[in-house]
Amino acid sequence: MSNWLQGMPTAEAYEMNKVLFELHHRPDDLEAFRVNPDQYLNRFSLTDPVRRAILGNDVAALYLAGANPYLLRAHCIGMKIPEAVSVGALKRLAGEH
Amino acid sequence: MADIVSIMACSHTPVMLNFPDAVPQPEREEIFGHFHRLGQAIAAAKPQALVVVCDDHVHNFFLNNLPAFCIGAAPTYKSPVEHWLKADKRVLPGDAQLGAYLLNAVMASGFDPALSMELTLDHGVLTPLVLAHVSGQLPIVPILVNCVQPPLPSMKRCFDFGVALGDAIRAYPGLDRITILASGGLSHDLSTPRMGMVNDEFDREFLRCLEAGDSTEAIRFASQHVHEAGNGAEEVRMWLMAFGAARAAPFQTHFYRAVPSWYTGIGLGEWRR
Numbered sequence: 001m002s003n004w005l006q007g008m009p010t011a012e013a014y015e016m017n018k019v020l021f022e023l024h025h026r027p028d029d030l031e032a033f034r035v036n037p038d039q040y041l042n043r044f045s046l047t048d049p050v051r052r053a054i055l056g057n058d059v060a061a062l063y064l065a066g067a068n069p070y071l072l073r074a075h076c077i078g079m080k081i082p083e084a085v086s087v088g089a090l091k092r093l094a095g096e097h
Numbered sequence: 098m099a100d101i102v103s104i105m106a107c108s109h110t111p112v113m114l115n116f117p118d119a120v121p122q123p124e125r126e127e128i129f130g131h132f133h134r135l136g137q138a139i140a141a142a143k144p145q146a147l148v149v150v151c152d153d154h155v156h157n158f159f160l161n162n163l164p165a166f167c168i169g170a171a172p173t174y175k176s177p178v179e180h181w182l183k184a185d186k187r188v189l190p191g192d193a194q195l196g197a198y199l200l201n202a203v204m205a206s207g208f209d210p211a212l213s214m215e216l217t218l219d220h221g222v223l224t225p226l227v228l229a230h231v232s233g234q235l236p237i238v239p240i241l242v243n244c245v246q247p248p249l250p251s252m253k254r255c256f257d258f259g260v261a262l263g264d265a266i267r268a269y270p271g272l273d274r275i276t277i278l279a280s281g282g283l284s285h286d287l288s289t290p291r292m293g294m295v296n297d298e299f300d301r302e303f304l305r306c307l308e309a310g311d312s313t314e315a316i317r318f319a320s321q322h323v324h325e326a327g328n329g330a331e332e333v334r335m336w337l338m339a340f341g342a343a344r345a346a347p348f349q350t351h352f353y354r355a356v357p358s359w360y361t362g363i364g365l366g367e368w369r370r
Contacts, residue, residue, distance in 0.1 A: 003328040005289070007247050014160055021159050024180060059288075069288035069328050070154040070245050076288075077115065078181045087292050094290035 006066045013066030016050045020062075020071040024078045057081050060089040099269040102142035104343045105135055106279040106336050107365040109151075111220040113228065114183045119358045129228055131352040131365050136229025138367065144276035146192045147235040148199075148266065150259075150335045151221040151280040152244040157213070164211035165250040166258060168203075169239040170196030171214050178217040184227055189218065192236035194271055199238060202265030208258050210240070225280045235276075242338065244281065244331040252319045255334040256312055259341025266342070279339035283362035284355075286327025295355040299326035300362040303333060307340055307348035307366075315340060329361065343368035 006013060019041065023029050033040040037055055046054070053061035057079060062072055076086040117125055139147070156178040158164060174189045193214075200212055222239055226232035240262070243249055250258075266275050283303065284296035299322055306315035319333050340348070350366040 001324050003286070003289075003324050003331060004247050009160060009246075017160055021155065025156065025178075030180075063288060063290075067288065068155055068160070068246055069286075072288040074154070074179065074181070077111070078179075083116070090288065090290050090292050092290075 005063070009066055009068070012047055012050060015045050016054070016062070016065055017068050017071050019044050019046070019054060020067060020075045024074055030078070058089070059086045060093050063090060063093070099266055099272050099275045101263060101266055101342065102144050102274045102276055103139060103370070104277045104339050104368040105139065105366070106339050106348075107132065107135060107225050108282055108361055108363045109221050109224045109280045110285070110359055110361045111179070111182055111224065112359045113224055114220065115181070116359075120356060124356075128352070128354070128356070128363055132225065132228035133230055135225075135351070135365055136231045139229065139231055139276055139278070140234070142274070142276060144235060144274045145272045146195050146238060146275050147231070148195075148238045148240060148262075148275060148277045149222050149280060150240045150242065150277065150338050152332055152335065153216075153241045154219050154221060155245055156219045157216050157241070160246065163243060163246055164241075165243045166208065166210035167213050167241040168196055168200045168210045169213050169216050169241070170200060171216065174216055174218050174237065174239065176218040176223045178219045182220050182223070184220070184223055187233060189226070189233055190236040192238050195269065195275075196238040198269055198271065199240070199262065199265050202268070203258065203261045206261040206265070208261055216241075221280050225278065242334050244334050249331060250334065252316045252334060252337055256316055256337040256341040259338035260344065262338065263342030263344060277339055277342050279335040281332030281335040282330055283333065283364050284326035285329030285361040287329055287360070289328065291327060293357055293360055294327055295357050295360070295362050296326040296330070297355040297362065299330065300353060300355065300364060303336075304348065304350050304353060304364060307336065308350060310345050310347040312340060312345040339368065346370065
């Protein structure tokens, strides 16, 4: 048992975490993402599954791809994803394993 | 030479501010009452500065540059950094001189914290200050510990850093009275399939080690069992740092309860002098 899915983030996870970080820290990024999410994500080198996970607010997929827990949590609150949806998606993963 | 007039510790979570209603009113008021009393105890000891030991939740630091330890040396700190945190934006007074002194002093003791002259502090620092009603009342020195992204500094390293920090504060010629507040933990887990888990048994045993003044056992227990208590429990590093600053004096728990509705084991207390 470990608190950390990835002891060291993969390069793919780094780029995904960069999106989660920049969205909520750079002044105009959240607005740019809301206006045109596809265009915003073109700023980053994302794999297709990660891109789809971000666009679809797929919290379980973001977790499995190695999202830092604090960046993912802040993203869920910042994007106003309901608690039942975000926490529920994660808990369903526990049931699958 | 400064007197460390009090050393306190408390849990923090942004949901206390963002989703207070997740916990029924009587229980919420009881917990907030304990935070308020913590603030009253801080004020009663009449410190001239407050050293806040906390973690940065990937706001000031990202994976491109992530210090294990960082000491702030700025005259002011904006807070909160989270656009989503339900707390008014403010500027907290800082003690840049004390921050710079502590950096130099712990460096001389063999530790290597990063320097920051500009931090926008997050809920970890702000939530306890707000709930304790001491936000803006005292100049602060933030000391940030990486508990949020491995590789993490070891539990022992955090305790030892705390010992050096306490010695440095006691030798500070610039002020007479200083308080230390550790903010973090206890058990909780975020953004994993275990989210919502609170490990009451872990928390109570960790607190028991602190109450016994047993640093060896506290470090051993935290190191061996933190993975049973969730990624948020990595924040017990702040408690160990304060324990070190207290020279392993016995801890007095004022309050503890597992509060799953806030996803967190909520504890508050102080080290006996």
